[in-house]
Amino acid sequence: MARWVLHVDLDQFLAAVEVLRRPELAGRPVVVGGDGDVTKRGVVSTASYEARAFGVRSGMPLRTAARRCPDAVFLPVDKPVYEVASAQVMATLKEFDAVVEVIGWDEAFLGAVTDDPEDLARRVKARVLAATGLSCGVGIGRNKLQAKTATGFGKPGGIVRITGQTWFERMGELPPDALWGIGSRTAKKLAEMGISTVRMLAEADDAVLAARFGPTIGPWIGRTGRGLDPSPVVGDPHVARSRSREVTFQENLTDWDAVRQRCAEVARLVAADVADDGRLVARVGVKLRWAPFLTVTSARKLPAPALDAGEIATAALGVLEVLGERRTATPWPDGRPRERHVRLLGVRAEFA
DNA sequence: TCTGGGGTCCTAGGACCC
DNA sequence: TCTGGGGTCCTAGGACCC
Numbered sequence: 351m352a353r354w355v356l357h358v359d360l361d362q363f364l365a366a367v368e369v370l371r372r373p374e375l376a377g378r379p380v381v382v383g384g385d386g387d388v389t390k391r392g393v394v395s396t397a398s399y400e401a402r403a404f405g406v407r408s409g410m411p412l413r414t415a416a417r418r419c420p421d422a423v424f425l426p427v428d429k430p431v432y433e434v435a436s437a438q439v440m441a442t443l444k445e446f447d448a449v450v451e452v453i454g455w456d457e458a459f460l461g462a463v464t465d466d467p468e469d470l471a472r473r474v475k476a477r478v479l480a481a482t483g484l485s486c487g488v489g490i491g492r493n494k495l496q497a498k499t500a501t502g503f504g505k506p507g508g509i510v511r512i513t514g515q516t517w518f519e520r521m522g523e524l525p526p527d528a529l530w531g532i533g534s535r536t537a538k539k540l541a542e543m544g545i546s547t548v549r550m551l552a553e554a555d556d557a558v559l560a561a562r563f564g565p566t567i568g569p570w571i572g573r574t575g576r577g578l579d580p581s582p583v584v585g586d587p588h589v590a591r592s593r594s595r596e597v598t599f600q601e602n603l604t605d606w607d608a609v610r611q612r613c614a615e616v617a618r619l620v621a622a623d624v625a626d627d628g629r630l631v632a633r634v635g636v637k638l639r640w641a642p643f644l645t646v647t648s649a650r651k652l653p654a655p656a657l658d659a660g661e662i663a664t665a666a667l668g669v670l671e672v673l674g675e676r677r678t679a680t681p682w683p684d685g686r687p688r689e690r691h692v693r694l695l696g697v698r699a700e701f702a
Numbered sequence: 703t704c705t706g707g708g709g710t711c712c713t714a715g716g717a718c719c720c
Numbered sequence: 721t722c723t724g725g726g727g728t729c730c731t732a733g734g735a736c737c738c
Contacts (some may be wrong), residue, residue, distance in 0.1 A: 384706065393706050395738095408738090411704050427706090454738045533736050564713055567735090596707060633731095643705065647732065696707085 354467040355583060356460040357489040357497035358443060358474060361506040363456035364396035367435045368425050370483050379422035381406055381415050386426035388416035391598050395427055399506065435482060442481045446474065449585040459494050461583030471509045495579035498530050517577035522549035529574050536563070536571065551575030593623045594635075596696030602641045603692040606674060610667060616697045617666035621659035624699050630655035632702035634665040638673050639694035648672050655702040666697045 360366065364382040369375045379401035384392020394415050397406040404419035412424065436455040443450045448462035448470075464470050471488035478486050489500030490511040497512075503520065504510035512520055521528065526548055527537035539562065545551050552575040560568030573579065595616050603609050613636065624631055635649030648669050656662065677690045 389703085391704095391706075393704095395706080409705080411706095413703055414705095417703095457738075531736065535735060567712065591710070592708095594708060598706060645733090649731070651730075694706085698709095 351463050351465055353461070353463055353492070354470075355491050355494050355497040356448070356462065356467060356471055356474065357491070357494070357501045358458050358460065358478070359487050359489070359501045359505075360439065360456035360478075361485045361487060362396055362398050363435075363484070364427070364432055365398035365401075366484055367432055368428075369398070370435075371431070375423055379404060379406070379419050380425065381412070381419070381422045382425045382427060383415070384412050384426065386424045388412045388424055391600055397422075435484070438482050439478055439484060439486075442478050443474065445477070446470070449583045451583045451585060452588065459497065459583045461585075467511065468509055475507070475509070493577075493579040494581060494583065495530060495574060496577055499577075512577075514577060518549060518552070521577065522547065522552075524548050526551050526571075526575065531574055532571060539563070540571075548575050552577075590627070590701065592698050592700045593620055593627065594696055594698035595619045595623070596637060596694060598639075598694045599692070603695075604689070609674070609692050609695065610670065612695055613666055613670045613697065614663050616695060617663040618659050620666075620697045620699050621662040624662070625657065625659070627701075628657075630657055630702040631662060631699040633700040634662055634669060635698040635700065636666055636669040636673060637694070637696035637698070638670075638692060640677070640690040641693045643693065645694075646673055646676070649698070649700070662699060 365380045368380055368382060377400065380398040381394055381401050382396045383394040384390060392412045394406060394408055394410045394412060396408060397415070401419050401422050406415045406419050406422065415422065416424065432455055440450065440452050440458060443458055443460060446460065448460040451459040453459065462470055467490045471490060474488060475486055478484060485507050487501050487504045487507050488509045489497040489504065490509065491497035491500055492513050496517065499521065500510040500512040525537060525546060526532050526540050527534055529548060540551060543562065545554055551572065554572055556569045556572050559572050562568060563571055597612070597616060603612065631652065632655050633649050633651050635647060637645065637647045639645045650665060650669050652661070652665055
């Protein structure tokens, strides 16, 4: 018997849940995002495979998606419904003799001891489908990185195994940002160092990576290139570090008093979330996005951990003023000074 | 008519202390 | 007038993920 990691990933999760409750949508391009109004600011959360065929992708502005696929059905994000569906899936996974680590609405790792991980994967797929009507893919590996990577090669709905033996034949010639945890910024820096493939990254000197990316991230990037991942599958319930709310305004706010007022409102929403959690807040942060798209953040430790909504709102307003005072000092790309307008406002509470 | 919302973790640098 | 080394706490922001 050997230790294996399975990565379970639901196919087009949000779109699939919408099709489940509206079967007449099956086979049609479905796009879930924002409040479903393509004339408003918002992005695609999930596109069905039919919509993806038109070039619609997650993260794409809804307007762009509507241009690419005008006949798609555009639906608003209905969070409570997806949370229920997700909980059903995760409860189903926990029926298996495995450690289950939930990493999102539509993804989980299973740590299991078995001689036939493919058989386990087939049973997981079948039981999830029977219990929820949802289809999933399963990646198999000796660690979480290999399993997560494998899932990507089987989409949609496949079962793929990657181990140390097959890591380089699948990943070796791909660019580093094909790796989980390495994005475009890091890939660009790696390219500047002459590292343009996963294999080259795997062969890079840890000391060189540490000098460029820091003592923790540097060696971690190297390990990732080699397909190594010592992190265990953790079944404990996740304990949130923070709670936040943010809002993008349909029209930028031009009046600072209006910004203050919205900040107080958002802070009270966060305070209500935090009150549900029943945990004390140690720090309060504010995020501002100046138009056109420049994001700044600031945070402040509370004098003492608190739960009171008024205290959280007062702290948020204090932090907001710090950002506001910097507003005229924030240069524009063209160097011409003028008033900054506010596109987004967010408030975050960090737990003690 | 560009570019959501909710998270996590790490780094760098300054303040401050011994 | 010059100026060590280590440690901790704090803030701003970078990067990435779903």
